[in-house]
Amino acid sequence: MTYELEQESIIKTLLSSKVKNVLLQLPDGLKPYGTKIAEELQRKARVTVIIHGDPCYGACDVARDEAKALGIDMIIHFGHTPMLKLKRNIIYVEARSKLNVTRLVAKALPLLKKYGSVGLAATVQHISAINKVKLLLKAHGIKVLVGKRQGLLKYDGQVLGCDFSTCISIASKVSAFLLIGSFTHALGLRIVTRKPVVLIDPYQEVIEDVELKVKKVLAKRLYIVQKCLGLSKFGIVIGLKPGQLHLELAKRLKDLLSKAGKNVFLISAREINSQLILNFPDIDCFVISACPFLPIYDADLYPKPVLTPNEALAIAGVKKLEEIYG
Ligand code: SF4
Structure with a gap:
């Protein structure tokens, strides 16, 4: 195990x-x-x-x-x-996780050495590795910072798919991040901090600079948002899971999109997946208020355009896309 x-x-x-x-x-x-x-x-x-x-x-x-x-x-x-x-x-x-992460860090060193200073982060499965990895990087002359725990996070350096506050707090002091976790977390970290991210995924044995993959994802996001600008019937999905219920946000998005001339409907759901989207064939475009990254992480699974709340704000004209994705 x-x-x-x-x-x-x-x-x-x-x-x-x-x-x-x-x-x-x-x-x-x-x-x-x-x-x-x-x-x-x-x-x-x-x-x-x-x-x-x-x-x-x-x-x-x-x-x-x-x-x-x-x-x-x-x-x-x-x-x-x-x-x-x-x-x-x-x-x-x-x-x-019981996997040996330090073995993989040694392989990531060539990718990390070009950055003078690195922020170190991990998902909770790999949080035990943070101190050892920090020492290893320092021994190779890399300056390492670990952000203090805050927000929804329990540990220094921890990240969640919807909370990167440990990393945001140190982003201005580092040139890049090393994340021990999965690509979805690396993608989220890159989007919110706009810093290069080197990923170590111990389960997939992947070590990579995610920049090229992130650029592809962002290009797709811009394409989806542009496409939605011309659509008229919007569904805003309200998540019913205890930590995903953001009713006020959903209502605010409805107001703003309605003012921008869209015909908007509120839809509640416990499971948010492609079947939910297929159940409403007359709706052109969906906004998920439940989880800020679900539309991005699962984009390829949806049969119709699905937006984040921030992207919906861009459609409503109250936020600029550059503010969201740089
Ligand atoms: S809201 Fe989304 S990113 Fe946050 S914990 Fe739930 S599933 Fe993960």
Whole structure:
């Protein structure tokens, strides 16, 4: 197993809290471990376990309502750090990676040496590697900064798909970033900081400067926004997951787009995917208010143009595209 799933500590907590009914919530990448974890908890902590089968993309997506419907005393949510203040018993298991990252950093050095100073960041799965990587880079003469934890983030240097505040705070002091995580996080980091990003993806064994790929994505974003300028019927999607419900934002976007002459409808949904888009064939273009990067990360999956809130503001004429993408 390449993840630290902390079963022993979960069992201790369950035994000491007299919990009887547990809901396991795992991202799809960890679901293959679901039955093994359930078996162990049932045997050692003497609890009834239900494995939640729906997708889970982030800490914004805690199965609060499902737990209530199922009479659950404790949710065990894997793969993320806490993001929401919920009145529920929740154990967060970060599922840290056990992969050796320093081996890959050595291979990334030729890409990093041209930058005098580098900001270092990681997703929570790889956050344990930050200190070792920092020392390694310093030993090779690279100045390294790690942004202090803030916003929704629990650790120094941590990034989330929708929170890069640790990196934004140091962006003006570094020439580039080294991110240990996935391409989607590297893409988000490059967009919000506008600094070059070198990615180390330990699971894919990928080491790359993402600039060329990011340029392609940004060119596509500009094309999509230009296309939407001429469309008239817009759907604004309101996410129903606990951390994705941004009703006021959705209503504000509706007002602004309506003032810009668009015919706008509000649509609520728990799962936001291509099927949702296909269900409304008469709508020309969608805006997702739920997750700021979903339209970008999943762009290739949608059968129609799908915009971020910022891009919708550009369509409404209240923001310039250069402000968003530089
Ligand atoms: S809102 Fe989007 S980026 Fe943020 S945690 Fe949820 S899925 Fe990830």
